[in-house]
Amino acid sequence: MRKALVVGINDYPVNPLDGCVNDAVKVSHVLKTHEDGSINFHVKLMTSPPQTITKPVLRELIEELFAHKNEIALFYFSGHGSITTTGGYIATQDAAKYDVGISMDDILHLANDSPAKDKIIILDCCFSGAMGSPVHAGGGNIARLGDGLTVLTASRSTESSIELDGGGLFTSLLVDALRGGAADLLGNITPGGIYSYIDKALGAWDQRPIFKTNVSRFTSLRQISPQIPLETLRKIPVYFPNPQKDMKLDPTFEDTNVDIAVEKNVKTFKDLQKLFSVGIVRPVGEEYMYFAAMNSKSCRLTSMGYQYWRLVTEGKI
CATH class of the missing domain: 3.40.50.1460 (Rossmann fold)
Known part of the structure; x- marks a missing residue:
């Protein structure tokens, strides 16, 4: 009590x-x-x-x-x-x-x-x-x-x-x-x-x-309600099996590219953008995730992102 x-x-x-x-x-x-x-x-x-x-x-x-x-x-x-x-x-x-x-x-x-x-x-x-x-x-x-x-x-x-x-x-x-x-x-x-x-x-x-x-x-x-859904946080090791390795992006991740967008990649990218909004993921070589995808750059885990990667992989979230 x-x-x-x-x-x-x-x-x-x-x-x-x-x-x-x-x-x-x-x-x-x-x-x-x-x-x-x-x-x-x-x-x-x-x-x-x-x-x-x-x-x-x-x-x-x-x-x-x-x-x-x-x-x-x-x-x-x-x-x-x-x-x-x-x-x-x-x-x-x-x-x-x-x-x-x-x-x-x-x-x-x-x-x-x-x-x-x-x-x-x-x-x-x-x-x-x-x-x-x-x-x-x-x-x-x-x-x-x-x-x-x-x-x-x-x-x-x-x-x-x-x-x-x-x-x-x-x-x-x-x-x-x-x-x-x-x-x-x-x-x-x-x-x-x-x-x-x-x-x-x-x-x-x-x-x-x-x-x-x-x-x-x-x-x-x-x-209170989590800032982003727990199911999204639990996907961090799925998107980053190796927390030290960048995840490659390309225009197929962005849903505004109607002719080439891939549904699976679009869903992944929406999760990545949520993680970006709370400081868990950051784009490499670009200021925003949108441009990282459009210019075929990549994204990586931040220091806080690695902390949550560890919590998920250890079954603490």
Whole structure:
């Protein structure tokens, strides 16, 4: 089972953040299903308002999230964050001067001890980069992540998180990534893909997200339709039995050559053009596949194409 706890808290007594509830609702909505409408995460959405989210309430929910042996346990928080001499905190409704909310170190500890296969923590709050770098780590401020744990935060431990149009800039990009912007060719959206998408969307002077992970493989957080049909990807070794060898083309591959076009070659060429569109194949000596065929040139696999050739030949696709 995939479980997600999504929390948005607006009414922090010192610094209200009006967009936090809306951000949480958006994240909850996109996590619930895959693109085809099939069930993805079983989401518990907690927002204040209208609910009352105190420190004991949120602590109990976080403990419950990480207590069981699920496939994935995901915690998302949008609200106010604080940094003190004892570390980072996410603020709850009952925040007070010397009791802001729940310690990021405590959340890290619960996630590290969780029997869940994969643990994901996503924070859109000020000073969120303190997550994963406990102050009292027995040897300095060093990130200590247990097996299968990934942390993605909006800002560094010294920064306030940036807002855009009443919501968090980070969450806006996160939702776009989950909707498909971060998908690979197979339609998988992984934490690494999400980080890469957000990082590329930001300029050189923009606030950078923080990504920390201790995993041996990336799990997919959401699935969308592949960019090209899987049956087309699986034909790569058919068209390129030797991945180092070019495939010869000629005008019989192009269907506009009505008098000489060969049906089998035309079908092959349509697949090759799809592979070209996603960077798996490139023409040799020409800019476009059309001219490679018309001028009897050839095409070859790109470096990414070789990677997918290997995945298909090893039965991984």
